[in-house]
Amino acid sequence: MSDPVFFCSPDSVTLGTIAEWADAEIVRGDKDLMVSGVAPVEDAAPGSLVFFDNTSYLDKLGETRAAACLVGRKHKDKVPEGVAVLLCREPYRSWALVLAKLYPAAMVPRPVTGSGISDRAVVDPSASLEEGVVVESGAVIGANVDIGSGTVVRANAVIDDGVCIGRDCVIGVNSSVQHALIGNRVYVHPGVCIGQDGFGYAMGPGGHLKVPQIGRVIIQDDVEIGANTTVDRGANRDTMIGEGTKIDNQVQIGHNVVIGRHCVIVSQVGLSGSCTLEDFVAIGGQTGVRGHVTIGMGAQIAGVSIVNDDVPAGGRYGGTPAKPVKQWFRELAAIRKLAERGTTT
Known part of the structure; x- marks a missing residue:
C-alpha cells in the first residue's frame, strides 16, 4: 500500500534563516547549520526542527535527536547538548511563523481544477466573477452574485442569489x-x-x-x-x-x-x-x-x-x-x- 505525502518536504534552510523567520535568538548552534524539515519533538531525526512549549513532553525533549529547537527561556537549559537552541518569547507562535514559510501550500486550501471555471459548474449569467476566480466541478453560482479575484469555490458548493464574496477567499467543498x-x-x-x-x-x-x-x-x-x-x-x-x-x-x-x-x-x-x-x-x-x-x-x-x-x-x-x-x-x-x-x- 502506498504512503502518500500530501505536503512535500521543503528545501533545506540555514538555522540563521529559521531564526529570522521565528524572531528568535540563536543561543547555541551555528547559524549556517542546515535544517531539512520539521517534526514532533519525540520523532525528530537529525536535521529536523522541533519546538517545545508543553511540560507534558519534557521527558521527550531530553531524548530528542533534532538539529534545533524553538524554546522559551524557562526551558532552554533542558534542551540536550548537540541540539541548537533558538530562544523565542512564544515558541508556538514562532513555530507557526516557520511552518508558514516552509509549507505555504498548507496555509490555504488549494483548488483541484487549478484555474478558471469548470465546464461542469453552473454559473448564472448575471453573476459577476472577477478575473482569477476558480469555480470547481458541481458548484452552483446564483443570480447577481459578486465574487472577488483569487477566490476559490470548491466542488459542489452553492452560492445563492445576491451573495457577495470578497477576494482571496475559499468556499469549501459541499x-x-x-x-x-x-x-x-x-x-x-x-x-x-x-x-x-x-x-x-x-x-x-x-x-x-x-x-x-x-x-x-x-x-x-x-x-x-x-x-x-x-x-x-x-x-x-x-x-x-x-x-x-x-x-x-x-x-x-x-x-x-x-x-x-x-x-x-x-x-x-x-x-x-x-x-x-x-x-x-x-x-x-x-x-x-x-x-x-x-x-x-x-x-x-x-x-x-x-x-x-x-x-x-x-x-x-x-x-x-x-x-x-x-x-x-x-x-x-x-x-x-x-x-x-x-x-x-
Whole structure:
C-alpha cells in the first residue's frame, strides 16, 4: 500500500534563516547549520526542527535527536547538548511563523481544477466573477452574485442569489452560502452552512408560527470557519462575525449573534440567538451561551460551561452555570472534600 505525502518536504534552510523567520535568538548552534524539515519533538531525526512549549513532553525533549529547537527561556537549559537552541518569547507562535514559510501550500486550501471555471459548474449569467476566480466541478453560482479575484469555490458548493464574496477567499467543498456578505481572505471549510433561517417560532397551544428571518450574515476580513459549522442569518437585524475571528468545526451560531474581532470559538460551541461576544473573546469546546447575554472584551470561558448571564470584560469564567474560575474551583474543591468525607464515615 502506498504512503502518500500530501505536503512535500521543503528545501533545506540555514538555522540563521529559521531564526529570522521565528524572531528568535540563536543561543547555541551555528547559524549556517542546515535544517531539512520539521517534526514532533519525540520523532525528530537529525536535521529536523522541533519546538517545545508543553511540560507534558519534557521527558521527550531530553531524548530528542533534532538539529534545533524553538524554546522559551524557562526551558532552554533542558534542551540536550548537540541540539541548537533558538530562544523565542512564544515558541508556538514562532513555530507557526516557520511552518508558514516552509509549507505555504498548507496555509490555504488549494483548488483541484487549478484555474478558471469548470465546464461542469453552473454559473448564472448575471453573476459577476472577477478575473482569477476558480469555480470547481458541481458548484452552483446564483443570480447577481459578486465574487472577488483569487477566490476559490470548491466542488459542489452553492452560492445563492445576491451573495457577495470578497477576494482571496475559499468556499469549501459541499458548503452553502446565502443571504451573506463576506469580506476578503475568508476561509470556509467543507460542509459549512451560512445564511440559512434562524430558529424563530412564535409558540402557542395552536401550533408554532414560523417567524420570517429577514436579516443577513456579515463576515469581515480574515475569518476562518471550521468544517460543518452553521451560521444562521439574522431575524430582524444582521448576524455578524468580526475580522480575524477563528471558528472551529461544528459550531452553531444563532440568528442576530454578534461576534467581535479576533475571537476564538472552539468546536461544538453553541451561541444562542442575539448573544454578543466582544473583541478577543475565547470560548472552550462544548460550551453553550444563552441568548441575549454579552461576553465582554478579552473574556475567556472554559470548555463544557454554560453561560447564563453577562460576563465582564477580561473575566475568566467556567462551570455550569459559568462563574468566575476562582469561585468555580473553590466549589469543586468543597464538593470533593464532602465526597471524600462521605467515603470515610
